[in-house]
Amino acid sequence: MLKYTIRRMIYVIPTLWAVVTFVFFLIRIVPGGPAVAALGSYATEESIRELEKQMGLDKPILVQYGIFLKDLCQGDLGRSLITNKPISQEIARALPYTLDLALGGMVIGVLLGIPTGIITALRRNRAPDYIGRILSLVGISMPEFYLGILLMYLFAIKLPLFPVLGGGDLSHCGSRLYHLFLPALTLGIIMTAFISRMVRSSMLNVLGEDYVRTARAKGLHERKVIYKHALRNALIPTVTVIGIYMSILMGGSVLTEIIFSRPGLGKMMVFAVKDRDYIALQSVIIIFSAFVFLFNLITDLLYGLIDPRIEYH
Amino acid sequence: MKWSKVLHFILIAMIPITFHFYSPSFAQEKVVRMALKASDIRSLDPHYGTTTIDYACIDPMFNGLVRFKPEDINPDKIEPDLAEKWERSKDNLVWTFYLRKGVKFHKGYGELTAEDVKFSLEKAANKTTSGFAADYAALDKVEAIDKYTVRITFKSAIPSVLGILTNYHGGYIVSKKAAMEKGEKFKFDPIGTGPFMLKDYIPKEKVVEVRHPDFFRAKPKLDRLELWFMPDASSREMAFRKGEIDIVEGEREQAWVNKMRGIPGTAIEIFGPGETLVLHFNLTKKPLDDIRVRRAICHAINLDELMKFLGPDVTEKLVSPIPMNYLGGTDKVPRYEFSPEKAKKLLTEAGYPKGLELSMVITEMSDYRRPMEQIQEQLRRVGINLKMDVITHTTFHQQIRKDVNPLVLYVCARFPTADPMLTQFYHSKSIVGTPTAITNFSHYNKIDDLIEKARGEPDPKNQKAIWAETQKKILEDAVALPLCITKFVFARKTNVDLGYEMRSTLTLVTPIKETTEIRK
Numbered sequence: 001m002l003k004y005t006i007r008r009m010i011y012v013i014p015t016l017w018a019v020v021t022f023v024f025f026l027i028r029i030v031p032g033g034p035a036v037a038a039l040g041s042y043a044t045e046e047s048i049r050e051l052e053k054q055m056g057l058d059k060p061i062l063v064q065y066g067i068f069l070k071d072l073c074q075g076d077l078g079r080s081l082i083t084n085k086p087i088s089q090e091i092a093r094a095l096p097y098t099l100d101l102a103l104g105g106m107v108i109g110v111l112l113g114i115p116t117g118i119i120t121a122l123r124r125n126r127a128p129d130y131i132g133r134i135l136s137l138v139g140i141s142m143p144e145f146y147l148g149i150l151l152m153y154l155f156a157i158k159l160p161l162f163p164v165l166g167g168g169d170l171s172h173c174g175s176r177l178y179h180l181f182l183p184a185l186t187l188g189i190i191m192t193a194f195i196s197r198m199v200r201s202s203m204l205n206v207l208g209e210d211y212v213r214t215a216r217a218k219g220l221h222e223r224k225v226i227y228k229h230a231l232r233n234a235l236i237p238t239v240t241v242i243g244i245y246m247s248i249l250m251g252g253s254v255l256t257e258i259i260f261s262r263p264g265l266g267k268m269m270v271f272a273v274k275d276r277d278y279i280a281l282q283s284v285i286i287i288f289s290a291f292v293f294l295f296n297l298i299t300d301l302l303y304g305l306i307d308p309r310i311e312y313h
Numbered sequence: 314m315k316w317s318k319v320l321h322f323i324l325i326a327m328i329p330i331t332f333h334f335y336s337p338s339f340a341q342e343k344v345v346r347m348a349l350k351a352s353d354i355r356s357l358d359p360h361y362g363t364t365t366i367d368y369a370c371i372d373p374m375f376n377g378l379v380r381f382k383p384e385d386i387n388p389d390k391i392e393p394d395l396a397e398k399w400e401r402s403k404d405n406l407v408w409t410f411y412l413r414k415g416v417k418f419h420k421g422y423g424e425l426t427a428e429d430v431k432f433s434l435e436k437a438a439n440k441t442t443s444g445f446a447a448d449y450a451a452l453d454k455v456e457a458i459d460k461y462t463v464r465i466t467f468k469s470a471i472p473s474v475l476g477i478l479t480n481y482h483g484g485y486i487v488s489k490k491a492a493m494e495k496g497e498k499f500k501f502d503p504i505g506t507g508p509f510m511l512k513d514y515i516p517k518e519k520v521v522e523v524r525h526p527d528f529f530r531a532k533p534k535l536d537r538l539e540l541w542f543m544p545d546a547s548s549r550e551m552a553f554r555k556g557e558i559d560i561v562e563g564e565r566e567q568a569w570v571n572k573m574r575g576i577p578g579t580a581i582e583i584f585g586p587g588e589t590l591v592l593h594f595n596l597t598k599k600p601l602d603d604i605r606v607r608r609a610i611c612h613a614i615n616l617d618e619l620m621k622f623l624g625p626d627v628t629e630k631l632v633s634p635i636p637m638n639y640l641g642g643t644d645k646v647p648r649y650e651f652s653p654e655k656a657k658k659l660l661t662e663a664g665y666p667k668g669l670e671l672s673m674v675i676t677e678m679s680d681y682r683r684p685m686e687q688i689q690e691q692l693r694r695v696g697i698n699l700k701m702d703v704i705t706h707t708t709f710h711q712q713i714r715k716d717v718n719p720l721v722l723y724v725c726a727r728f729p730t731a732d733p734m735l736t737q738f739y740h741s742k743s744i745v746g747t748p749t750a751i752t753n754f755s756h757y758n759k760i761d762d763l764i765e766k767a768r769g770e771p772d773p774k775n776q777k778a779i780w781a782e783t784q785k786k787i788l789e790d791a792v793a794l795p796l797c798i799t800k801f802v803f804a805r806k807t808n809v810d811l812g813y814e815m816r817s818t819l820t821l822v823t824p825i826k827e828t829t830e831i832r833k
Contacts (some may be wrong), residue, residue, distance in 0.1 A: 093515070149547050156555050164548065260548065264793065270352075
């Protein structure tokens, strides 16, 4: 397993290189540049050229690419073209907000999604199943920005329980959680919908298997049959989905961060696109990609823990 | 199972209550929180700040030698700020300013002296250290005569010397010591003399400023000012409704104004100078090289309908490219009344009896897109099919500078004298695509002499007459069509007392001054 993990980690390097190279050239093809964005409506041709020179954008693109790769290998992500702050500092500041949100959303999704999936599977074609399925369909169909505003209206305006503004003080756990609840609930509800459907479907498959029938025939308590024999097997595909959704959640945090004014990575990425801040954008994408690889790896490793039949070579 | 469900429910219910106790409370502090339609600041160095959010953050931290009254941008009412008084030579080329004594910079950076003023103005005039160097092209030298006296010499007369020394753009005075000590870091750790000083800048979230206790006018009444970057309109509205935001930048739409007026304890601020909406015709692109086609478009556009669509409360008439409230603005210009018949007749005369087709790009920003969509519909009625591709705002700015559009809608505000707008939009040196390009999208080159003559004219009456002549010529030649002015819209909690009555401001947001306070 250790060998497998190391090998997977090594594979990450060329994949990441391919991603960053693709992103590096792609974002430079898009019209509009950071100098125009930074200078706004006062931009003169001369001032645009001057600022591009200061930003190092007057160099040939291959030279810029070489500098970028060299700096990246030395662990230097560069400085934002707009704020001139080291990107690593900006990412270090934004990353906890996004991780909080993705993890919070996933925790809510798992806590609500798995029981809902089990209940709807066990009560198949009965009222709880219909209600669960309709709600999960609503959850999947509802855009997160709309759900976010709806929750904000309910739990911040009508019932003034939670704040609508900011991500809280990073050094203050209470403040951080207080500001996290509504955004995490927004993503959590959507995750609940996905996970509950997945669990329901897997459970229905497993409940029809011979070993479940055998367990029941042996006279095992129904709870033991469900939780030990059925759920454990049903969780294998669910874990895959959770792993994939975790990656999606990282990216899906973008709109939620904008709606709730959380200064996270998703928000940083959107504004980097808007401002054509190439350095910030490529750095954020590197971080996002790294997390996608990490979550995929964790998912693969979890298979082995859940399903002893799986071996790593 | 049941008990665990109940416990689960109780735990969830406890979360807000528990966290609420942990959340930081600022009940004792007098804080104003303002939410602006922005993603982040570009720079807090006043000589680089070009966006509305930059202005909003910079203005409370800095002063100029002179200033506009907080509530009014009338250039005739400019008053002393860091300078107590000034005198000028007969030819208007040499100006001597006498500084206030005892003005303190933030965070222990010492007393303001003539050296700081000299450094700041030279910095503002240098294109490697300022985004506004072009405004100071006529500046010859700045001399520190003694600790509190500064002499400024110009190479040639300019329309408004006090204008470029106000609390706006390059006119802000910075601490020489801090700027030299901090270098590039000064952009995000600036030192000025204003009523508030920077406490914290959280990228993509907010700027926090706190009271400058030694501010020379008076001790600021607020403890803290927070400027939040909130690009999403719904989020800004929710935060305002919740009371987490005290002043919010609004949408320049009648519907938004009406909706916000319905919130108890809310005052709506609609103020000038507003931004001019002008449609520029590219004279080098067919068929707009034919004046009959340009005039046909002018006659086809129903300005009353456009203003009604944008909202009567948030718009104002604009008859000339220079607004009436700018120095040099006039209404003695040719006008193109709305007449689809005339438009069709002119198109027929120009050889387009069946109409014509034009293609252009437009930004996704609603301030541009909405009026342009309305114009598109109006032009369609006279047979002009205007195809529009919607692109991002940054790309739009780049594309219009590459001469992509036959028609360019440009929305802007400038220093309230005629010269900046005339120079930037109608002088041949500003034609897009040239090395000295600014924003002359029309490629117009027939009033250079008039613009330059007005700039150097010492007699204000004659100067205004020449400016009026330039505007008359622009409209006679149908180079551009002034559409309207859209004003700035903000909602404010009525318990926030600004300390002045808001009419107009160049910072484009409600200015927070030392007089601003929270009333119970």
